Amino acid sequence: MAKTVLLFLCAASFFSCPGGKSRTGFGPSGSPAPTPEAANQSERVLPTASLTLIAAGDNLLHMTVVDSLADGGTPDSLYAGVKSLVEKADIAFVNQETLLAGERFGISGYPLFNSPQETGRALARAGFDVVNQATNHILDKGYAAVFSTMDFWDSVEGVEYLGIFRSAEERETKDVIIEKNGIRTGFLAYTEATNGIPVPAGRPYLVALADTDLMEQDIKRLRPKCDFLVVSMHWGDEYQHDYNSRQKQLGAFLAGQGVDLILGHHPHVLQTFEYLPRPDGGTTLCFFSLGNFMSGQRRLPTALGGLAFVKLVKSGGSLYIEQAGIIPTVTHFGKDLRDYQVYPYYAYTLAGKHGLQYPGLTLKNYFDNILTRLFRDGVINYDPFL
Secondary structure (H helix, E strand, C coil), rough: CCCCCCCCCCCCCCCCCEEEECCCCCCCCCCEECCCCHHHHHHHCCCEEEEEEEEEEEECCHHHHHHHCCCCCCCHHHHHHCHHHHHHEEEEEEEECCCCCHHCCCEEECCCEEHHHHHHHHHHCCCEEECCCCCCCCCCCCCCHHHHHHHHHHHCCEEEEEEEEHHHHHHHHHHEEEECCCCEEEEEECCCCCCCCCCCCCCCCCEEECHHHHHHHHHHHHHHHHEEEEEECCCCCCCCCCCCHHHHHHHHHHHCCCCCEEEECCCCCCCHEEEEECCCCCEEEEEECCCCCECCCCCHHHHHHEEEEEEEEEECCCEEEEEEEEEEEEEEECCCCCCCCCEEEECCCCCHHCCCCCCCCCCCHHHHHHHHHHHHEECCCCCCCC
């Protein structure tokens, strides 16, 4: 997917959120949709444009996943099942949970991760073009491995990374803004924790921590330069389907700062999405957790993840969310811990062969119950690009 990343010195923000009914049953954020007459009048001035965004959760490469690649699998095969969805999006985001620092730091799994760089290239080939690296595992191998991860992503054409920086100057000035279809989408990213590993002395800029003072400064810098502002948040309690008070607090803070979309990850299981009220009368769409995208975890809830799907429409100088929902995904692996691949749930036919089987439990019923509880009619069980 072609894209342009722009470093704007200044620009006027004109984001607003009128909207209508979405196919998912969740209405878009903000005030009521303009009447057809008003919309037609606006479109005579500025033509209608749209943009689609897909966002994936934790790409968490345990050694069982890595070992499977040496036993007949390929990095591309991990994501082949969802590539047709990801590559059709105008912008595709993924949370890269682990370092991609290269073999000189040692390829390793839990608890101190460093994953093969070829898996990062496979993400790019699958269509991802925005990658978060601000996670609790970013300092697993020390600051030199963070620099090596940045070197790697700099070598991958067409991919922008978030949340890690080479210098204080870069931390204060780097703006990731992608312009597609006449819509400028800005990205910021933060993590709540680094697993107790302190940020190296003298390098406070290395990773973007969820410090509200710094977050406010970043948002004030970037908000006026883009039409739509996305914030990636590595937060929450692991293995909990309910978001915690800190997520609620930070979500309200980000909404108060005028953020348009929050992409949450870290719990390794799905959490709901909500529209949070903003002081300007609009709302912020918040996906509290997208769950795992790819992982070797062997807890049943961690095999169910989701792709956030958001369609923006720009009409008559206004930008609004026309459709939003969650496309469920399943991380599949066999009983021999091989054949790892992520599939859209609507196309998943291997439930009887999944490595996680429990007496008296039907995988589909278990997943359906989670999806109904968390999202009700917010589930997109089809290809939204068709």
